[in-house]
Amino acid sequence: MGPGGRALAALARWLGYASAACLIAMMMITVADVTMRAVFNRPIAGTYDLVQFFLVGIVFLNLPAVFLAEENIAVDLVDHFASAGTIGLLRITAAALGLAFLGLLAWQVIGPAIDSVRFGETASDLPMSLGYYWALIILGLFATLPAAGYMLHKGFGRPTRRPEEHR
Amino acid sequence: MTPQIIGLVGFAVLVALIFLRVPVAVALGAVGTVGYAVLDGWPAALLVLGKAPFSFASAYDLSVVPLFVLMGAVAAHSGMATELFQSINVMFSGRRGTLATATVGACAALGAVSGSSLAMVATMSHVAVPEMRRANYDDRLALGSAVAGGTLGILIPPSVMLIFYGIIAVQSIPKLFAAGMIPGLLLAALQIGVVKAITWFRPEWAPATKPAAFAERLKASIGMWKLLFIFFLSIGGIYAGWFSPTEAAAVGTFATIVLAAASRELTLEQLTDAIVESSRTTAMLFFILLGAIMFSYFIVQTQIAPSLAHWVTALRLPGLGVMLFIIVFYILLGSFLESLTMILITVPVFAPLAQELGFSLIWFGVLLVVLIEVGLIHPPMGMNLFVLQSQVDDVKLGQLYIGSAYFLVANAILIALLLAFPELALWLPRVLY
Numbered sequence: 357m358g359p360g361g362r363a364l365a366a367l368a369r370w371l372g373y374a375s376a377a378c379l380i381a382m383m384m385i386t387v388a389d390v391t392m393r394a395v396f397n398r399p400i401a402g403t404y405d406l407v408q409f410f411l412v413g414i415v416f417l418n419l420p421a422v423f424l425a426e427e428n429i430a431v432d433l434v435d436h437f438a439s440a441g442t443i444g445l446l447r448i449t450a451a452a453l454g455l456a457f458l459g460l461l462a463w464q465v466i467g468p469a470i471d472s473v474r475f476g477e478t479a480s481d482l483p484m485s486l487g488y489y490w491a492l493i494i495l496g497l498f499a500t501l502p503a504a505g506y507m508l509h510k511g512f513g514r515p516t517r518r519p520e521e522h523r
Numbered sequence: 524m525t526p527q528i529i530g531l532v533g534f535a536v537l538v539a540l541i542f543l544r545v546p547v548a549v550a551l552g553a554v555g556t557v558g559y560a561v562l563d564g565w566p567a568a569l570l571v572l573g574k575a576p577f578s579f580a581s582a583y584d585l586s587v588v589p590l591f592v593l594m595g596a597v598a599a600h601s602g603m604a605t606e607l608f609q610s611i612n613v614m615f616s617g618r619r620g621t622l623a624t625a626t627v628g629a630c631a632a633l634g635a636v637s638g639s640s641l642a643m644v645a646t647m648s649h650v651a652v653p654e655m656r657r658a659n660y661d662d663r664l665a666l667g668s669a670v671a672g673g674t675l676g677i678l679i680p681p682s683v684m685l686i687f688y689g690i691i692a693v694q695s696i697p698k699l700f701a702a703g704m705i706p707g708l709l710l711a712a713l714q715i716g717v718v719k720a721i722t723w724f725r726p727e728w729a730p731a732t733k734p735a736a737f738a739e740r741l742k743a744s745i746g747m748w749k750l751l752f753i754f755f756l757s758i759g760g761i762y763a764g765w766f767s768p769t770e771a772a773a774v775g776t777f778a779t780i781v782l783a784a785a786s787r788e789l790t791l792e793q794l795t796d797a798i799v800e801s802s803r804t805t806a807m808l809f810f811i812l813l814g815a816i817m818f819s820y821f822i823v824q825t826q827i828a829p830s831l832a833h834w835v836t837a838l839r840l841p842g843l844g845v846m847l848f849i850i851v852f853y854i855l856l857g858s859f860l861e862s863l864t865m866i867l868i869t870v871p872v873f874a875p876l877a878q879e880l881g882f883s884l885i886w887f888g889v890l891l892v893v894l895i896e897v898g899l900i901h902p903p904m905g906m907n908l909f910v911l912q913s914q915v916d917d918v919k920l921g922q923l924y925i926g927s928a929y930f931l932v933a934n935a936i937l938i939a940l941l942l943a944f945p946e947l948a949l950w951l952p953r954v955l956y
Binding site for chain 2: 372373375376378380386387390394407408409410411412414415417418419421422425427430432433434435446447450453454456457460461464465466467486489490493
């Protein structure tokens with residue numbers, strides 16, 4: 357893995373830790389809210405909004421790691437009867453399609469995000485701008501783009517023979 | 524070209540892309556977006572695409588998914604699974620096939636805190652299979668009981684599959700959880716029945732063990748209190764009206780962590796691994812869901828589902844006949860497709876059809892999960908088979924196929940019972956609501 361790859365891996369790892377922190381925060385705020393409601397009859401205001409915020413964080417901050425680790429579910433049935441060259445070509449095509457879809461998605465979320473901030477949209481209970489939610493989505497998607505690009509680049513450098521043919 | 528034809532072309536392209544190794548999430552999202560654009564124009568399609576990430580990722584109801592995934596991961600990473608397996612093994616000791624029975628029993632009990640089949644098979648492949656091999660069990664029984672028992676996790680609540688079905692089919696998740704309870708326990712009983720039948724006809728496959736003393740059995744049964752406590756607290760709390768599903772998942776996960784840590788079954792490293800793994804699994808699942816939502820928007824625009832329902836109704840086919848056709852279709856599809864993909868692609872079309880034919884969508888959800896379980900263990904493409912093969916050394920694929928095939932009998936009986944007695948799934952939700 358070159359310096360670019362190592363930098364991407366480090367970025368994905370740290371964003372993954374942030375995503376994991378969001379998961380813990382989501383659990384803790386919910387448990388605290390339930391406890392406060394049960395014991396003191398005073399639920400924590402804004403729990404609903406914070407849970408939604410943390411969910412956005414869990415999902416989008418870990419997308420770069422999912423792409424870098426090739427954890428997206430794919431059906432590899434074709435590997436049993438296609439030639440190694442064909443499999444390599446299919447890998448590259450799939451990675452290119454993934455990059456194109458992600459690019460389109462990342463580009464398209466900018467408009468609604470700007471609109472949300474411009475119109476001053478806030479969460480339902482807390483005076484918290486929805487811009488923060490959008491910021492997590494944009495950060496996650498734009499950090500995933502280089503990861504998807506790196507995987508496409510890596511696809512060109514894969515061996516063109518099957519592992520068993522190497523033996 | 525009519526919208527319905529465009530929809531069928533969309534389905535064909537989707538299936539082709541999936542079989543050409545395109546990640547399922549990307550295939551769903553790309554076909555959904557392009558299909559929507561063909562029907563309603565690019566400006567409308569891009570507007571929907573831009574808003575989709577926010578609208579689904581910030582949905583409070585979906586927050587139940589990462590929490591239940593974490594609860595299962597903590598149970599799997601900690602020593603809870605081993606303790607449970609050993610407790611059940613001691614409780615049933617003295618009979619032939621005890622270890623295989625304990626495998627199924629431990630899977631059923633673990634299913635009460637874990638909603639993932641693959642995680643359970645991976646856990647059992649480390650906990651139960653080596654024990655059975657040491658006890659000179661035949662590999663067909665050892666491997667078959669582990670892959671089949673693993674499927675119980677997606678039927679016994681909490682179930683990630685039922686959550687996703689509920690989201691796509693717009694059904695109550697607590698009702699779906701309640702509906703999965705009796706069929707889940709029944710399937711566990713049927714799988715134990717398969718173990719008994721195998722050991723009856725092939726006693727040499729499972730040497731008998733020495734019976735444990737009464738005191739030892741009593742002590743072992745007490746060892747199960749932790750999982751029972753977590754199950755009754757979280758799932759019981761939903762039906763007692765204490766918690767929403769998200770709150771139940773958070774409280775259950777917290778209790779699992781505290782109990783595992785207090786009994787020194789969970790190290791900080793294991794906990795960190797479970798949290799990182801769960802958040803990554805959630806990101807992967809939700810990216811697929813994002814693609815599926817785009818695909819669902821497209822399918823709704825095509826009007827395929829109401830057209831199919833109208834066409835089937837006009838043919839005056841008996842509802843049961845259509846349902847049998849759907850069952851065969853899912854079993855065939857399960858040979859090639861991963862379970863979540865099957866739900867996300869097919870439910871937008873088949874759920875309206877099932878409703879039109881007079882079937883309850885709660886019942887249909889349970890039937891669907893049982894059919895997906897069949898897909899997980901039936902050769903040649905069952906995902907559980909691959910997971911077990913990757914986790915256990917020296918697995919002969921033929922032995923694994925034969926072992927899992929025996930346990931398919933249990934699923935076949937359950938499907939027949941669900942068709943004959945829909946109340947198996949519908950009674951408990953009606954009593955609780």
